[in-house]
Amino acid sequence: MRFPLKWPALNGRVLLLGLLLASSAAYADDPRTTQTAGHKGPTALRGPGRAAIASANFHATEAGLEVLSKGGNAFDAAVAVASTLSVVEPESSGIGGGFMAVIHRAWDGKQFFIDARETAPAAVNVKDYLNKDGTPNRDTALNGPLSAGIPGEPAGLVWLSKHYGKLPLKDALAPAVRIARDGFEPDSRLINAITERQKDIGRWPASVTKFLPDGKPPVAGAVWRDPDQARTLELLGEKGLDGFYRGEVAQKLVSSVRAAGGNWTAKDLESYQVKEREPITVNYRGYRIVTAPPPSSGGVAVAEILNILSGFDLSKMDTAHRMHLVIEAMRRAFRDHNDYLGDPDFVKMPLDMLLSPYYADGLRQTILMDKATPSSMLPSSAGAEPGMHTTHFSIIDGEGNIASITLTVNYTLGSTFVAQGTGVLLNDEMDDFALVPNKPNVYGLLGSKANAPEPGKRMLSSMTPSIVFGADRIGVIGSPGGSTIITQVLEGIFAFIDGKNALGIAGQKRFHHQFMPDRVDMEDGVFDKATADELTRMGHALKQREPWGYMNVVTWDLKSGTLDAASDPRRPSGLGKVQ
Template identity: 60%
Template sequence: MIERNTPHGDAVTTCRPPAHGRLRWHGILLALAIGSFGMLAHAQDTAADKTAAVASANALATEAGFEVLARGGNAVDAAIAVGASLSVVQPEASGMGGGFLAVIHDAATGKDTFIDAREMAPQAVSEKDYLKADGTPNRDTSLNGPLAAGIPGFPAGIAYMAGKYGKLPLAVSLSPAIRLAEEGFHPSGALVRSIGHKADVLRRYPASSGKFMPGGKMPQETGIFRDPNQAKTLKALAEKGADGFYKGAVAKELVKSVRAAGGTWTLADLASYRAKERQPIELTYAGYKIVTAPPPSSGGVALAEMLNILAPIDLKSMDEAHRIHYLVEAMRRAFRDHNEYLGDPDFVKMPLDMLLSPYYADGLRQSILPDQATKSAWLPSVHAKDPGMHTTHYSIIDKDGNMVSMTATVNTTLGSSFVAGKTGILLNNEMDDFALVSGQPNAFGLIGGSANAPVGGKRMLSSMTPSIVVGKDRLAVIGSPGGSTIITQVFEGILAFIDGKNAGEITAQKRIHHQFLPDRVDIEKGSDIPADVLAKLKAMGYEINDKESWGNMNVVVWDKTTNTKTAASDPRNPNGLGKVETIH
């Protein structure tokens, strides 16, 4: 299901117009093979140039991607295989009951496009369902159970991608996931821990406890985890395309189970869902072209705004304290505008011309004091009067140079914890990404106003920021999970890439984060930032907050000067692995 859509208005300068090893342990794996990049590359025609790169958060999903590539698929087919397999083996982070945002590069035409498969609100959405009797936010209904779930976009998105940009039938790309669900796999430690963490909520719903705690027992990493109900739903999708999910028997079971548990979905909500193809945001920074996500992602707009603010500043000449100071002030202003203006482009007319303009960035830059923190309270109001942290990312480049940067989510760990009856589909809790109660923070501390207020059929704002960075001699595919920190992770990762760092260095560097409110700088614990630098930042007026590690970045970098590629998964995950493999 697809609609063609272009954002309101034309952005200025920064935006184009508007086996049997499958049962083995499967911690995070990054599989890399060195590939040609179609129109973007002019490397020698060697055997190495005919291979492909796949980066995902799970070994079995990575293998699924390579399996589909070996069967003649392209990067899009591989992305479908990876995403569907993650729905089975990494349900705590993404799946068929959630959504995704993807940037696609087509090597044959040089075209970049963006697929919006974000979830949407059911027509009967009502603020009262997310309020307690005293008028305060009800965090339980916004995060747990069927009221927390938006209409999923993942099935419609992959069905459209297969039909327009893939080379293989959808059924072929879904076959590895179906096999994994039927034959089973060893659950990862992360999945087992997530089930334990959400066990009390899962036990509220028979289908949820039946799927994740079969026989009333917690799964073990040494055991075999099977998902036969999801396998049946995947088969319906493989046979009938999007209609196999949004209409017919699967749709009826989804609605029946949601409504029986107190939700408001209807068959019309499902039948009306459409994935949407939009123009990605494009900007230039330091001679590099960056292709990234437009609304309903807030990530691309915030990324462009931050880079535009920093464009004329020589960060390399600064001492570390002042470099951090300017990074934080750029973050602060971008997140202020995130809260102020951004929402679903089909419902909200956003001032993208202004937000993406370098002239607007000039004004924001002038408001930065060279030696003093700007208090968020000093900036204009949080809301215009009228205008996560569990996700996954995968990056793929095939032998012909087609590229996919795709971020998928069910929002927080195990989403709503609600499995929809006999479908085996775990539903998201993306309704929490709306400004359900104006002025009140969501699970990630983000505050929104009317632009992101819930309306039937509207898509909630997202922080997902899948991106591709292209320079004369170097190229990167980058993205990460992490809720609101996704935006700053990708921002810092792109700066590191432009500074010449390789994939391993980009994923390993310590992170900082500021999101306007709360007005503090989060600095990763164990950071190598010297004590005297931290003292200087505090003297400037910053509140420094030591925070546990965040994110799980996956990066692929190609250096065309040496025709070498590097790939890395986040070293913060102890199960991260690297692998070099040639695809014939």
């Protein structure tokens, strides 16, 4: 089958503009249009009576279960898990970073999106991230205090506790405080991360104190303590926002950053605000997916891909053609990701267009059934390797409250800069801005002026925490993985719809296309030889890579009440547990 449109003869932007103009009048009244409003979930469900948590570290999972056993709910447990990950998994997240959360409140069946993303400091200056010749300065974008946005995670934890939790904040933070104070044995991934970034860590005295005891990385079996972070978490629990964004911790953060050449001010910290936004909702083949809106790009991309694919009967196709269509949908969604998306408080985005099934109809017509569309046909520039960092956890409690939360400090160990006397490792999220338009960041993602840095602006993120509602099952899905987060969550949704259990979803082999570079990254064995040969014949460039992502999944069978939790088998230190 071939569509009548002769795609290779058309310019991508002209075509897309034509699609926009041709269908713009229909968006508002079309009953099939993807819902962008939240709070339209199912009515309240009877809880399962048990709880399940899946996270990337067993200390964090156990911390969450401990808080549940003391009378907390899923949101108190989320505070416990996130803060404990800050202590035991600093290579991926921490209170010096930020998070995005999709949550479901049991008593009324409503969903909410919590945006605790980092923000640019008021004194942000693009020139700080450029070399003299105008090319991106990768060092200032990724290392040290200039690479750090104002942290959002502490404020997000306070928000979760205050608006949705049942316990005092200090009780939910208690496991993390205890582990930081008494110590734990670092796992191999943390040790390897410190070893990998030892040279950068060595540039900052407080970072050396924290990560290089005796001048070298910790070793397996050694007990590692973080008393400074324990004290910071205690102050957060005792004073809430004032324990981090004002007072002694804030003073130490600002003085340390400025002494090392950064530009934070006390006002930057005092001005930080959590944003509660309406999640994106998309219906696909009888399932309702609730996911992250901007400043996450993930939910828009997942919705766009599902809308494109909803016009095909994938079940009647052989594997090669089914995968071809998924790859082509990925390609188009990532193109739009690069061009249109940014912080909704700063940028007007055409979300009605991007989320409309009419727009998806138009994009679908550009896909040839037996031939790959070169990404060069959709205006672009070269990208780089996608990255594999960040962390995610999933929770369902006995009442039926749900938390799907993705946290990050961006690159491995963030900026590697620790603020003196706080134990706080700062993020390097400034690299997630389009510091130089149409030049790739560390994950190979391109950006436009929509994602250019401005004072107080949130940088675009790939984090895609999601909840999938079916007639008989609910799935809580998310993953780290830089730009691959979006495609991992997409493939996790497909696996859930196909009936796989939590381990099957978390452990399945993965493939990824992000528009540029124009190739399909794949894990070994994701395609059989016949499928790989057919995709190659169609014009897809396949590249095998090491396994990626550390997905953490919880599922709930509504008929039996059974919970299932699994951490990605690619990371042995993770734990999915039902209690």
